[in-house]
Amino acid sequence: MEFISGIRKKDCCELKDLLEKRSTEPVKLNGCIHSIRDMGEFAFVLVRKRDGLVQCVLEKANPNCTINNLKEGMAIELEGVLNQEERAPHGFEIRIDRVKVLSAPKEGAIFPLPISKWKMNASLEAKLEYRPISLRNIRERAVFKIQEGIVRAFREFLYSQGFTEIRTPKIVAGNAEGGANVFKLEYFGKKAFLAQSPQFYKQTMVGIYDRVFETGPVFRAEKHNTCRHLNEYTSLDFEMGYIDGFEDVMAMETEMLRFMFDFLREKYSKELNLLDVKLPVIEGIPQVRFDEAKQLVAEKYNYKIRDPYDLQPEEEQLIGRYFKEEYDSDFVFVTHYPSKKRPFYTMDDPQDGRFTLSFDLLFKGMEITTGGQRIHDYDMQLAKMLARGMNPEDFGNFLMIHKHGMPPHGGLGIGLERFTMKLLDAANVREATMFPRDVTRLEP
Amino acid sequence: MEFISGIRKKDCCELKDLLEKRSTEPVKLNGCIHSIRDMGEFAFVLVRKRDGLVQCVLEKANPNCTINNLKEGMAIELEGVLNQEERAPHGFEIRIDRVKVLSAPKEGAIFPLPISKWKMNASLEAKLEYRPISLRNIRERAVFKIQEGIVRAFREFLYSQGFTEIRTPKIVAGNAEGGANVFKLEYFGKKAFLAQSPQFYKQTMVGIYDRVFETGPVFRAEKHNTCRHLNEYTSLDFEMGYIDGFEDVMAMETEMLRFMFDFLREKYSKELNLLDVKLPVIEGIPQVRFDEAKQLVAEKYNYKIRDPYDLQPEEEQLIGRYFKEEYDSDFVFVTHYPSKKRPFYTMDDPQDGRFTLSFDLLFKGMEITTGGQRIHDYDMQLAKMLARGMNPEDFGNFLMIHKHGMPPHGGLGIGLERFTMKLLDAANVREATMFPRDVTRLEP
Numbered sequence: 001m002e003f004i005s006g007i008r009k010k011d012c013c014e015l016k017d018l019l020e021k022r023s024t025e026p027v028k029l030n031g032c033i034h035s036i037r038d039m040g041e042f043a044f045v046l047v048r049k050r051d052g053l054v055q056c057v058l059e060k061a062n063p064n065c066t067i068n069n070l071k072e073g074m075a076i077e078l079e080g081v082l083n084q085e086e087r088a089p090h091g092f093e094i095r096i097d098r099v100k101v102l103s104a105p106k107e108g109a110i111f112p113l114p115i116s117k118w119k120m121n122a123s124l125e126a127k128l129e130y131r132p133i134s135l136r137n138i139r140e141r142a143v144f145k146i147q148e149g150i151v152r153a154f155r156e157f158l159y160s161q162g163f164t165e166i167r168t169p170k171i172v173a174g175n176a177e178g179g180a181n182v183f184k185l186e187y188f189g190k191k192a193f194l195a196q197s198p199q200f201y202k203q204t205m206v207g208i209y210d211r212v213f214e215t216g217p218v219f220r221a222e223k224h225n226t227c228r229h230l231n232e233y234t235s236l237d238f239e240m241g242y243i244d245g246f247e248d249v250m251a252m253e254t255e256m257l258r259f260m261f262d263f264l265r266e267k268y269s270k271e272l273n274l275l276d277v278k279l280p281v282i283e284g285i286p287q288v289r290f291d292e293a294k295q296l297v298a299e300k301y302n303y304k305i306r307d308p309y310d311l312q313p314e315e316e317q318l319i320g321r322y323f324k325e326e327y328d329s330d331f332v333f334v335t336h337y338p339s340k341k342r343p344f345y346t347m348d349d350p351q352d353g354r355f356t357l358s359f360d361l362l363f364k365g366m367e368i369t370t371g372g373q374r375i376h377d378y379d380m381q382l383a384k385m386l387a388r389g390m391n392p393e394d395f396g397n398f399l400m401i402h403k404h405g406m407p408p409h410g411g412l413g414i415g416l417e418r419f420t421m422k423l424l425d426a427a428n429v430r431e432a433t434m435f436p437r438d439v440t441r442l443e444p
Numbered sequence: 445m446e447f448i449s450g451i452r453k454k455d456c457c458e459l460k461d462l463l464e465k466r467s468t469e470p471v472k473l474n475g476c477i478h479s480i481r482d483m484g485e486f487a488f489v490l491v492r493k494r495d496g497l498v499q500c501v502l503e504k505a506n507p508n509c510t511i512n513n514l515k516e517g518m519a520i521e522l523e524g525v526l527n528q529e530e531r532a533p534h535g536f537e538i539r540i541d542r543v544k545v546l547s548a549p550k551e552g553a554i555f556p557l558p559i560s561k562w563k564m565n566a567s568l569e570a571k572l573e574y575r576p577i578s579l580r581n582i583r584e585r586a587v588f589k590i591q592e593g594i595v596r597a598f599r600e601f602l603y604s605q606g607f608t609e610i611r612t613p614k615i616v617a618g619n620a621e622g623g624a625n626v627f628k629l630e631y632f633g634k635k636a637f638l639a640q641s642p643q644f645y646k647q648t649m650v651g652i653y654d655r656v657f658e659t660g661p662v663f664r665a666e667k668h669n670t671c672r673h674l675n676e677y678t679s680l681d682f683e684m685g686y687i688d689g690f691e692d693v694m695a696m697e698t699e700m701l702r703f704m705f706d707f708l709r710e711k712y713s714k715e716l717n718l719l720d721v722k723l724p725v726i727e728g729i730p731q732v733r734f735d736e737a738k739q740l741v742a743e744k745y746n747y748k749i750r751d752p753y754d755l756q757p758e759e760e761q762l763i764g765r766y767f768k769e770e771y772d773s774d775f776v777f778v779t780h781y782p783s784k785k786r787p788f789y790t791m792d793d794p795q796d797g798r799f800t801l802s803f804d805l806l807f808k809g810m811e812i813t814t815g816g817q818r819i820h821d822y823d824m825q826l827a828k829m830l831a832r833g834m835n836p837e838d839f840g841n842f843l844m845i846h847k848h849g850m851p852p853h854g855g856l857g858i859g860l861e862r863f864t865m866k867l868l869d870a871a872n873v874r875e876a877t878m879f880p881r882d883v884t885r886l887e888p
Contacts, residue, residue, distance in 0.1 A: 003728030004691065004777060006699040007605075012686070014606065030686045032651075032851065050606055050654035073849030075686065075820075102686070105849035106822040132648040132844045141652050148609045161451075162458065162494055165592045167678050167860075169879045170614065170661050171627075171638075173887045183615075185629040185638070187675075188667075188883050194615075194629070194638075201879065204576045204888075207476075208585050210494040216660065217614050223632075231631075232615050242456070242474045242519065242546070247448065255450040284447030333448060376519075378550040397888035400576045405517030405549035407476065416611075435613045435645065439632050443617045444648075444841035 012077060015051045019090060021082045027094060029054065030077040030102065032136075035116035036070060043067045045096065046116070047076070052270070053138065055088040056080060058096045065099045072116065073105035113137075124428055131435055131444050142271040144434055147420045149268040151215055153260035154236050154414075161252070163238060164209040168201035170194060170217065174394060181222045194219035197413060199345065200398045202239040203374055206409045207401050213238040215416075225439045227428040228313075228366065230417060232437040239374075239411030246347075246357040246373040249410040250287065250333050253361065253369065257331070258282045277424055280330040286323055287333040290355070293319050309338040311360075311367075320365025335359040337372075344384050347373040347410075357410075363422045371412025378402035456521060459495045463534060465526045471538060473498065474521040474546065476580075477514060479560035487511045489540065490560065491520070496714070497582065499532040500524060502540045509543045516560065517549035557581075568872055575879055575888050586715040588878055591864045593712040595659055597704035598680050598858075605696070607682060608653040612645035614638060614661065618838060625666045638663035641857060643789065644842045646683040647818055650853045651845050657682040659860075669883045671872040672757075672810065674861060676881040683818075683855030690791075690801040690817040693854040694731065694777050697805065697813065701775070702726045721868055724774040730767055731777040734799070737763050753782040755804075755811075764809025779803040781816075788828050791817040791854075801854075807866045815856025822846035 013021070013029045021027060034048035045056040056078065058067055070076070080094040112130045113122050115137040120127070127134040135141050155165065172195045175182050183194040198214050205212040218235040243249065261279045264272060272279065288296070290311070297318040298305050306312065311319075311334070323332040336355040339348050349355045358372025375381040381402050385392050392399060420432035430436040435444060457465070457473045465471060478492035489500040500522065502511055514520070524538040556574045557566050559581040564571070571578040579585050599609065616639045619626050627638040642658050649656040662679040687693065705723045708716060716723065732740070734755070741762040742749050750756065755763075755778070767776040780799040783792050793799045802816025819825040825846050829836050836843060864876035874880040879888060 001730050001732070001771065003730050004694045004698045005728035006702065007695050008692075010688075030851075032849065050608070075849060075851035102852055103820045103850060106847045109822075109847045109849075111848060130844070132651065132841060133848050135649075135652045144610070145608060145653075147611075151609065151611075152603075159596075164494070164589060165595065166588070167591075167595075167661075167878055169676055169881055171663065171676050171881055171886065183629055183631070185627055187627070187886055188665075190886055192886055205579075205878075207576065208579045209589075217611075219615065221632075232613055234611050244454075248452075250448045251451050254448045258450065284449035286445050286447055288445070327445065376547045378553075397576060400574070400888070403550045403553045404555060404577050405476065405519060405553075406547060407474075407519035408546055434611055434649075437613055437615055442615065442631055442634055442636055444844070 015049050015054065015090070018054065018082065018092065018094075021092075023082065023084045023092075025082050026079065026097075027082050028077065028079050029094070030075070033070060033072050033074045033076060034136075035072055036067070038067065045070060047078070048136070048138075053089050055085070055093040056096050057093055058099075062096065065096060069101070070099065071104060072111070073109070075102040076100065077102055124430060128430060128436065128441065135434070139274055142274045143420070143424060143426075143432060145271045146264065146268055146275070146277070146424070147416065147432065149264045149271075150260060150416065150420060150423075151234075151236065152267075153263035154215065154256065155213070156263065157256045157259040158211075158213045158238055161211065163211040163213045163240070164205070166198075166202065166205050166209075166212045166214050167216070168195070168198040168205075168214060170219070174200070174398075181220050183219050183221045196220055197235060198237055199343075202237055202411060203345070203406070203409065204398070204401050206239050206241045206411075207404075207406050210241045210407070211238070218413075223439055227430075228418060228421075230429055230433060230436055230438060233418075233433070234416035236414040236416055236419075237411065239409060241407035241409040243373065243408055243410050246335075246359065246371070246410050249371050249373070249412055250285070250359060250361075253371070253412060253414075254282065254285050275424060279423075282331065285331045285333055285361075286327050286329055287335055287359070288319075288323075289336045290334055290338065291336070293322075293332075293334050297322050309341055313366075316362055316367055317365035320362050323362075324364075330364050332362050333359050334362060342372070344388055344390060345374050345381070347375050348384075361412075361414075363419065364425075366418065366422055368419045368422060369412050369414045371410065373408070373410035376402065376406040376408050459493050459498065459534070462498065462526065462536065465536075467526060467528045467536075469526050470523065470541075471526050472521065472523050473538070474519065477516050477518045477520060478580075479516055480511070480514060482511065489514060491522070492580070492582075497533045499529070499537040500540050501537055502543075506540065509540065513545070514543065515548060516555070517553070519546040520544065521546055568874060572874060572880065572885065579878070583718055586718045587864070587868060587870075587876060589715045590708065590712055590719070590721070590868070591860065591876065593708045593715075594704060594860065594864060594867075595678075595680065596711075597707035598659065598700065599657070600707065601700045601703040602655075602657045602682055605655065607655040607657045607684070608649070610642075610646065610649050610653075610656045610658050611660070612639070612642040612649075612658060614663070618644070618842070625664050627663050627665045640664055641679060642681055643787075646681055646855060647789070647850070647853065648842070648845050650683050650685045650855075651848075651850055654685045654851070655682070656684075662857075667883055671874075672862060672865075674873055674877060674880055674882060677862075677877070678860035680858040680860055680863075681855065683853060685851035685853040687817065687852055687854050690779075690803060690815070690854050693815050693817070693856055694729070694803060694805075697815070697856060697858075698726065698729050719868060723867075726775065729775045729777055729805075730771050730773055731779055731803070732763075732767075733780045734778055734782065735780070737766075737776075737778050741766050753785055757810075760806055760811055761809035764806050767806075768808075774808050776806050777803050778806060786816070788832055788834060789818050789825070791819050792828075805856075805858075807863065808869075810862065810866055812863045812866060813856050813858045815854065817852070817854035820846065820850040820852050
């Protein structure tokens with residue numbers, strides 16, 4: 001009987017192993033041929049590995065390998081000798097001795113985009129059309145490495161604060177956020193929906209673990225086709241019990257963001273440098289009431305308020321600009337949104353029921369978080385549903401938690417792709433989405 | 445202007461703070477009243493916190509608080525004095541001085557299940573019907589704490605091995621796993637599906653990061669209503685390039701499992717003890733060919749082979765039993781599944797094209813992982829699709845990766861809930877699913 005006992009040591013070096021080698025040491029490595037540059041007597045063969053490029057040099061006189069047998073896109077394994085070379089990436093290059101081709105692209109295939117260039121200079125449309133290939137570009141792939149770091153930091157921080165990670169269903173019977181923006185599907189003869197948010201479930205799980213979070217997909221059937229909307233995106237959600245007020249939720253987010261930027265600085269500096277990303281420094285995040293914020297920017301920028309109950313995207317931009325100019329802050333919490341613009345589970349302000357104990361976080365003038373305190377009392381939740389003409393019987397499973405006791409609680413959801421977009425100063429949320437889904441795009 | 449600068453220190457103790465206190469120290473804590481036991485002169489009030497129960501004692505003579513004002517399910521904040529008490533959970537109890545009620549259940553509400561009991565003795569059906577409440581039971585919630593640990597360990601291990609975490613769309617245009625078991629939905633006038641697996645996307649991303657993983661929901665419209673099927677479940681997927689063969693994938697999984705059990709032992713011992721879980725010890729995992737495995741159990745257990753191309757659930761059980769009896773192993777890799785039972789992207793065995801370079805991992809006699817080597821060559825992939833009567837034009841975005849070069853690669857998917865079920869020796873996968881979705885169940 002044969003047994004699998006664990007990972008076997010391979011003789012191919014990873015980039016970190018190569019960095020520890022001395023000059024003239026023989027090495028073996030594998031990777032993808034990212035580009036070939038013919039220099040006459042020799043050729044530069046750039047090998048793409050998961051953590052960077054390795055410059056290799058193939059002499060034309062090499063008896064074991066001719067340049068004509070190599071092609072961009074091939075996966076190869078090569079043997080050679082490492083040499084210090086200041087001008088090469090990471091300060092070394094490899095003089096090729098032998099090359100073994102592991103796999104080759106289709107005969108005659110031509111890359112649809114110049115992925116080996118530093119900047120591809122391709123339209124967003126072209127990059128998305130050829131996403132499986134365009135992401136092979138070093139800078140394109142760095143975007144999603146940073147996105148990995150954002151999610152990791154979110155989780156790491158919340159674990160450290162006693163949160164439990166949950167997994168809630170995406171096929172649901174009800175519609176948490178209200179409105180018509182919901183994808184419908186047939187579920188064994190029943191009508192079902194794709195979850196617009198894990199709202200009901202995360203509140204439910206506060207009754208079990210006090211503090212919970214989830215990082216998963218959410219689905220919005222919105223017909224907006226803008227630079228900041230997606231129909232499927234990743235929501236970073238947390239929800240916490242035993243709060244003294246919704247300020248506790250904002251405080252948790254502030255601390256999380258500070259942790260996240262430290263985490264990225266420590267573990268993702270290579271990618272941040274590749275994309276020239278400047279991480280914000282968070283001292284304290286200003287908080288301003290919704291109605292005050294509207295007033296402030298109307299006065300300072302001579303903006304005419306059209307809808308007193310909602311923030312236009314231009315108003316969000318102006319609020320962002322105001323707090324950057326006046327307080328040098330990339331972030332601002334806008335609080336006390338009007339009750340009629342917030343969902344039925346939001347707690348109204350006991351001081352003034354027209355407003356709610358809720359907030360948005362704006363980052364460089366764009367909403368990236370919505371959060372607030374939720375109603376925990378059964379009678380209060382029932383009354384708010386009835387006042388909105390909702391049928392409580394449709395929400396029996398949700399009301400079950402209030403019926404049997406819930407601590408005061410609140411939470412938030414962060415749009416991962418939008419957050420990444422603003423962090424990277426991208427112009428379109430699709431730049432920060434691996435495989436975007438929008439009104440016209442279902443592939444790749 | 446007000447600023448949110450970060451988490452404010454609260455004066456309520458968490459369990460870990462309480463464990464550091466001395467006898468007779470005054471303390472303050474909050475939590476949910478898990479149970480009240482009237483002892484005559486005094487009452488035991490068990491307070492449920494996220495990491496355990498705290499025994500509190502309320503004297504009937506207490507002038508500040510009467511027992512009649514307290515109810516199970518209330519969220520409270522209490523002040524009292526800590527005392528060592530060997531018979532109490534964690535070795536201490538709190539003599540209550542004052543209680544502040546933070547929130548209360550609905551007047552007159554009666555718990556549908558006895559959640560404060562050690563074992564609820566409720567049917568699975570009842571537990572699922574009242575899931576938002578039944579999970580408040582200490583042992584029920586421990587299941588999903590362990591599940592958190594499984595996912596954390598999976599990620600932690602793969603990060604350490606140079607894998608990149610990806611997020612792929614769940615609304616898709618094509619159908620990776622074949623067959624009719626797919627949920628359909630209308631997507632802005634187009635036909636779309638819910639992803640049965642991230643297969644195409646994870647292979648695609650190997651071309652970008654060499655090694656990738658994802659932990660997300662997958663959807664199967666299977667009509668089976670068995671103790672081991674779900675229609676939505678969490679798939680732990682990884683995919684790796686530059687493999688020498690599919691043994692590299694099995695080796696990575698073996699090492700991952702060993703890491704995972706160490707991780708659980710270190711960080712989740714409280715929950716493992718609560719549920720009396722014995723973690724398997726992995727020396728080496730036996731591997732056996734599909735056809736040999738069938739033969740072995742047919743001979744040893746006198747089992748009649750009905751379908752030479754598939755494993756019946758009973759055969760899986762017998763294979764599990766065989767390797768437990770013969771090699772004392774809870775795990776066994778069954779390799780070289782018949783080609784016609786595996787999807788079109790699976791690499792056939794060059795030695796014998798009727799079989800594939802693929803495997804399942806059985807855990808205590810149940811399949812919990814399917815994996816194998818994938819086809820990386822364009823012409824080979826095209827030929828296999830044509831031989832199966834598939835139209836390559838339907839798979840243009842997938843074939844794009846082969847066209848432009850893919851390293852030899854392979855990977856696997858682990859069913860999280862099924863894995864949890866077997867680890868905990870549960871009889872039904874729904875016991876290990878927070879909010880299961882099956883043919884009859886769309887709520888809660």
